[in-house]
Amino acid sequence: MKLELRGITKKFGAFTANDSIDLTVESGQVHSLLGENGAGKSTLMNVLFGLYEPTAGEILVDGTPVRFSGPGEAMAAGIGMVHQHFMLIPVFTVAENVALGDEHTRAGGILDLETTRRRIREISDRFGFHVDPDALVEDLPVGVQQRVEIIKALVRDARVLILDEPTAVLTPQETDELLDIIRQLRDSGTAIVFISHKLREVKAISTQITVLRRGRVVGTADPGADQSELAALMVGRDVVLNRAKSAPTLGEETFTVSNLTVLSPDGVRLVDDVSFGIRQGEVLAVAGVQGNGQTELIEAIMGLHKAQGSIRLDGEELLGRTTRQVIRAGVGYVPEDRSTDGLVGPFTVAENLVLNRYDRPPAGNGLQLDPKAIRRLAEKRVQEFDIRTQGVDLPVGTLSGGNQQKVVMARELVDDLKLFIASQPTRGVDVGSIEFLHERIIRERDSGTPVMIVSTELDEVLDLADRIAVMYHGRIIGIVPGDTSRDDLGLMMAGIDPAASPQDTTPKGATA
Structure with missing residues (x-):
């Protein structure tokens, strides 16, 4: 035929x-x-x-x-x-x-x-x-x-x-x-x-x-x-597909999740007794086929899901706090669905860049906004993150998917972060933008911030991770080094725990 x-x-x-x-x-x-x-x-x-x-x-x-x-x-x-x-x-x-x-x-x-x-x-x-x-x-x-x-x-x-x-x-x-x-x-x-x-x-x-x-x-x-x-x-241009990242320089373990459980309305364990920690200056990537509890895990950390257990950042308990309070504690968060949870389409690029801090200087003082300061901040972030837009006053919904994702990243990657979380950070993004966003994530890691990535793209996990936590049916099957083979990761994603998989490992080549 x-x-x-x-x-x-x-x-x-x-x-x-x-x-x-x-x-x-x-x-x-x-x-x-x-x-x-x-x-x-x-x-x-x-x-x-x-x-x-x-x-x-x-x-x-x-x-x-x-x-x-x-x-x-x-x-x-x-x-x-x-x-x-x-x-x-x-x-x-x-x-x-x-x-x-x-x-x-x-x-x-x-x-x-x-x-x-x-x-x-x-x-x-x-x-x-x-x-x-x-x-x-x-x-x-x-x-x-x-x-x-x-x-x-x-x-x-x-x-x-x-x-x-x-x-x-x-x-x-x-x-x-x-x-x-x-x-x-x-x-x-x-x-x-x-x-x-x-x-x-x-x-x-x-x-x-x-x-x-x-x-x-x-x-x-x-x-x-x-x-x-x-x-x-x-x-339409040359792209670096696999960037070489240096070994992490590890600091203290400042973010910990202990015995975290999330239940559905009918009592099903969506996240089942999950525990892990992330040290300063490392990327922990959460891998797994979509629908194995990754979304609920991140939403529980961000105060979007009720949960049992403990979530601590710099010694402070986050469980039970609102999403705003979690962000105020120093967490940058890139949600998996930027159009629904990350951006307000009709709002301008400038307005979207201050959604998480519109009531704090320099954007505002809690009573009123400072339009000139918001514009200056937006123009600086647009240049820094190479956001392709004809102006910061345009609706963010008019931008391409890759540039919309850059807006979310530019908003969340601020100077005083204590933890950066990105869920599906390059979903729907072209190869060129992936190259740029991966570079920014590694730069954040190298600045000493604990970084947590959730991705269903195994190539992305292997490119970014210092350690990899694999989720299956709401549980962490194992936490393995970032250079673990694709075959072993695939077995874990199918629920098979390789006998040699340690529950906690120091990234290969790391200095502590």
């Missing part, structure tokens, strides 16, 4: 998400779409899958122009899509999920799940998926749930399979298993469109690479291309 996109353009009002994109993928190929978040990759695939109507351009299947008014028509033409966020019903079995929307019935209109079970077993045996048709989806690991999504497409005889950011929620081992599955599908003749911003995976799996930037194709590359070449294509 040969699939062609010719001159595909998709506009939302005045905004052009895709601009005259050409793309061809054939049977037995893995064509990767590489680009940062917001580059237009997912929009393009949603056009192909019939979820969006193209503004201009055409789609051809085996040389014949087609037009899809919905996903059903795309699937009927042999196109399947596995979305970044799974489209599964947790309380249904695998067979029930696979049958949904393509139900087979016996005489009398009775649902025929046995046919679906047989097809699942056939596909599972053929590709080594090891999926039980009668298992409840909610009981399956994330990696197996993704296989169910792939089975859903293959049961419908998909000859083109679109995988949208398929490794976003997988452990390293699950990622490797998925890449092996993709190779098998490729070798069986399936045409695959692999969407990602992860250079390592794109190089490992692709037969051809197309790079998007700001909705346009900016180049194509061979899988043998160097990662730095691909990164430069993505952002």
Whole structure:
């Protein structure tokens, strides 16, 4: 099967998400779409899958122009899509999920799940998926749930399979298993469109690479291309991907969390008896697949969740304090969702830069603001953090994702910090901005501040961490050195505690 996109353009009002994109993928190929978040990759695939109507351009299947008014028509033409966020019903079995929307019935209109079970077993045996048709989806690991999504497409005889950011929620081992599955599908003749911003995976799996930037194709590359070449294509300039950081110079352990437990409203332990400490001048990174208690842990520290246990900073108890009081104690906090929790979109860049200290000098005195001082402070921070804006009086919501994240960082990285916490510090940020933000985090560490990072990106964890705490089902499986292998970290992220993992270690090469 040969699939062609010719001159595909998709506009939302005045905004052009895709601009005259050409793309061809054939049977037995893995064509990767590489680009940062917001580059237009997912929009393009949603056009192909019939979820969006193209503004201009055409789609051809085996040389014949087609037009899809919905996903059903795309699937009927042999196109399947596995979305970044799974489209599964947790309380249904695998067979029930696979049958949904393509139900087979016996005489009398009775649902025929046995046919679906047989097809699942056939596909599972053929590709080594090891999926039980009668298992409840909610009981399956994330990696197996993704296989169910792939089975859903293959049961419908998909000859083109679109995988949208398929490794976003997988452990390293699950990622490797998925890449092996993709190779098998490729070798069986399936045409695959692999969407990602992860250079390592794109190089490992692709037969051809197309790079998007700001909705346009900016180049194509061979899988043998160097990662730095691909990164430069993505952002339009040379980028340092792996910065060399010096060994930490450690001070006292000034931040400690002891026996911290967070319960959900129905009594489930979201954070389960967690204890750790961070010394001055080190980065502790919390790793794990999203949804294992990392968010609740950080929110408990910041006074956003009720918790039991103890949280102490410079000997003072933070548990039970309000978020404002925690910030006043010297904590800088970058939340995982900047648009919801980190910024006020309609407020200006200058106003957002003082959200955490608008009632203190120089921004104000508790009774009134000082607009001139706020502007001076904003202009200084914009220059220092290389925030690309046409003016500090513009709404922060008009900035790109990377520049919005820089605004949050610039606000939180103040001179008198006693602790810096950043949750998903580079989510939705281009490679160039990642380079800058990582540099600022390490600079904060080197100034002697204890730093705590939460990230689901293993490359980011390995780049920044002096020690790594891995969370699984609300507990810390282990705390290991920052140079721990990806394989060991992947096992821990899956809940397996390597026997050699110490509960507390001094970072390799550290001086105390």
